[in-house]
Structure formats: structure tokens, C-alpha cells
Amino acid sequence: MNSIPRIRFAHLPTAVEDMPRLTAALGGPKLLIKRDDQTGLAFGGNKTRKLEFLVAEAKEQDACLLITGGAMQSNHCRQTAAAAAKFGLDCILVLAGEHQEEPTGNLLLDFLFDADVVWVEKREARDAKLQEIYQTAQESGCKPYLVPYGGSSPTGALGYAFAVEEMLGQGIRPDWIVFGTSSGGTHAGLVLGQRVFGYGGKILGISIDEPEEKLKAHVAALASEASEKLGPRIQFSPDEILANDRYCQAGYGVFGEGEREAITLFAQNEGILLDPVYTGRAAAGMIDLIRQGFFKKDETVLFWHTGGQPALFAGKYQNEIL
Numbered sequence: 488m489n490s491i492p493r494i495r496f497a498h499l500p501t502a503v504e505d506m507p508r509l510t511a512a513l514g515g516p517k518l519l520i521k522r523d524d525q526t527g528l529a530f531g532g533n534k535t536r537k538l539e540f541l542v543a544e545a546k547e548q549d550a551c552l553l554i555t556g557g558a559m560q561s562n563h564c565r566q567t568a569a570a571a572a573k574f575g576l577d578c579i580l581v582l583a584g585e586h587q588e589e590p591t592g593n594l595l596l597d598f599l600f601d602a603d604v605v606w607v608e609k610r611e612a613r614d615a616k617l618q619e620i621y622q623t624a625q626e627s628g629c630k631p632y633l634v635p636y637g638g639s640s641p642t643g644a645l646g647y648a649f650a651v652e653e654m655l656g657q658g659i660r661p662d663w664i665v666f667g668t669s670s671g672g673t674h675a676g677l678v679l680g681q682r683v684f685g686y687g688g689k690i691l692g693i694s695i696d697e698p699e700e701k702l703k704a705h706v707a708a709l710a711s712e713a714s715e716k717l718g719p720r721i722q723f724s725p726d727e728i729l730a731n732d733r734y735c736q737a738g739y740g741v742f743g744e745g746e747r748e749a750i751t752l753f754a755q756n757e758g759i760l761l762d763p764v765y766t767g768r769a770a771a772g773m774i775d776l777i778r779q780g781f782f783k784k785d786e787t788v789l790f791w792h793t794g795g796q797p798a799l800f801a802g803k804y805q806n807e808i809l
């Protein structure tokens with residue numbers, strides 16, 4: 488395992504904190520939070536753990552350019568742009584949307600990190616544009632490294648396999664881990680780490696934008712593939728992946744009452760900031776499940792904070808939060 492290329496720049500281990508006031512406000516179970524919003528790179532977030540492995544792979548391939556894509560307020564793109572700056576690489580981001588006269592939130596930071604932003608009108612057009620940019624870069628002699636959406640390749644997922652080892656090393660063994668899942672790398676890494684490092688609790692991903700069945704199949708495949716980087720292949724089946732897609736019906740990035748309440752409860756009981764797209768939605772799901780009695784009162788639930796707070800200051804959301 489030590490031969491896997493990794494550049495250690497994240498601030499690890501991230502803290503695990505009790506949330507006693509939120510626990511009381513919701514009437515149990517005992518709530519903990521793992522602060523991956525504080526991984527240290529440019530406002531932090533879950534992509535930092537993945538980028539430790541992805542940037543190492545890019546460097547090993549002598550890449551001079553990172554290319555990736557995402558939504559206009561992509562945390563993944565902001566973190567990738569920051570990592571590129573830190574390691575002296577160029578960065579091109581393919582974002583869905585249109586040129587913004589006054590960039591806000593993550594997009595503002597992308598420009599601050601000097602990433603080149605290429606706009607495509609529709610989400611579906613991103614793949615072709617990424618390929619085109621990749622080809623052009625290759626021909627120009629600057630070796631490109633294509634960072635997958637959300638950093639969710641088998642290489643990127645390793646970041647979260649080792650995050651489980653880190654949590655166990657902190658003496659933390661919650662009955663449940665709850666977090667927001669989308670491109671699946673965090674989820675896949677966690678279930679892989681669970682198996683490899685022996686964690687006996689349950690790992691429940693609250694879907695941000697994908698139907699449950701699709702997500703489970705994708706996470707199982709990704710975890711299986713990532714396992715080969717650590718040793719003999721472990722075959723994960725979709726049935727053993729826990730995911731809940733009941734909180735994403737409004738669509739990706741659509742801010743609603745659940746997100747607003749979750750952000751407010753975390754802020755006003757614990758002084759902790761969630762984001763409007765991912766952790767707000769994931770926490771809304773967790774809160775609803777608590778109210779439904781899904782968790783036992785004597786269980787411990789760890790909410791894994793995955794970051795994303797710059798989106799609080801995105802024009803799209805800043806006026807909706809309160």
C-alpha cells in the first residue's frame with residue numbers, strides 16, 4: 488500500500504467533534520461530525536483527499552496540465568484549480584453554464600487560482616469538450632492529465648479508503664456514517680476502507696442527484712476497481728451499498744426548505760457551516776431520518792462533512808439561505 492503514489496498536502500487527520508446541542512435539539516441519536524471541510528486546501532472539502540492521489544498520479548506521468556469539468560459552483564473544480572496552482576501545473580476547467588460578468592463563490596476562486604474556464608452550454612456537452620481540450624493539449628506538447636468528474640476514479644477513491652483507516656485510528660467507531668454522495672468516489676472509498684481496515688458500522692450515502700439503483704451499481708463497481716490498487720480484487724455488489732435518493736427529487740443544486748433548515752440547525756446549534764448543494768442536502772436527509780426514528784436512540788451517527796461552503800457566497804444562493 489505504501490507504493491501507491493500520494494503527495495501528502497491535506498491537513499490530516501481531520502477533527503472529529505461531538506454535536507451535543509444538535510443531538511439534544513433532535514432528541515438523539517448521538518451525533519458526531521468529521522470535519523473534512525477543513526482538509527486545508529483552499530477552504531477544504533472532500534476533493535482534497537482524492538487530489539493527494541490524483542495529483543501524485545499526474546506528476547508521475549509528467550503532466551503539466553490538469554483538465555477537469557463540473558457545474559458552475561463545482562467544489563471539485565475549485566479544489567483542482569488550487570492543487571494545480573500549488574504544484575505549478577496549468578488548469579483548464581470545463582464548466583456548464585455561461586460566462587459570468589461577476590463571478591461569485593467557487594467560480595470567483597477558480598479565477599483567483601488562474602484556471603482557464605471553458606464554458607459549455609449544457610452538461611451533456613462537457614465530455615466532448617474535455618476530450619477536445621485533451622487532444623489539443625497533447626498536440627501542443629504539454630502533457631495533460633484528465634481529472635475525472637468529482638475526482639472519482641479508482642485512484643481518487645483511495646483517498647476515502649484511507650480516511651476510514653484514519654477515523655479508526657482516532658478511536659472513532661460510529662454505528663453509522665452519513666454523508667452526501669454524487670459522483671461516487673467518496674462512497675466507494677468509504678466502503679472499500681470499511682472492508683480493508685475492518686469497520687463494523689454502516690455507511691449511508693444521501694444521494695445529491697442520482698437515482699439509488701444507478702448510484703449503488705456505480706459505487707460497487709468503483710470500489711471493486713479501486714480495491715485492486717490495494718491488493719487482490721474485492722468484489723462489491725450493489726446490494727451491499729446503502730444509499731437513499733429520497734432527498735434529491737428537486738434536482739441538483741436546487742435549494743429547498745430541507746437544505747435551509749439543515750444549514751440553520753447546524754449553524755445555530757453548533758456554529759458549523761454546511762453548504763447549500765451537498766452537505767445541506769445530506770444533513771436534511773439525516774435530520775429527516777432521525778425524525779422518522781430510522782436510527783436507534785442509543786446509536787452514534789457520524790455526519791461526514793464534505794465541505795463546499797464557498798457556495799454559500801455564490802450569487803445563486805446567498806440571498807436564499809436566510
Ligand SMILES: *Cc1c(COP(=O)(O)O)cnc(C)c1O
Binds near residue numbers: 670
Ligand atoms: C463532490 C462533493 C460531494 C460528493 O462527493 P462524491 O465523491 O462526488 O460523491 C459531497 N460534498 C461536497 C461538498 C462535494 O463537493
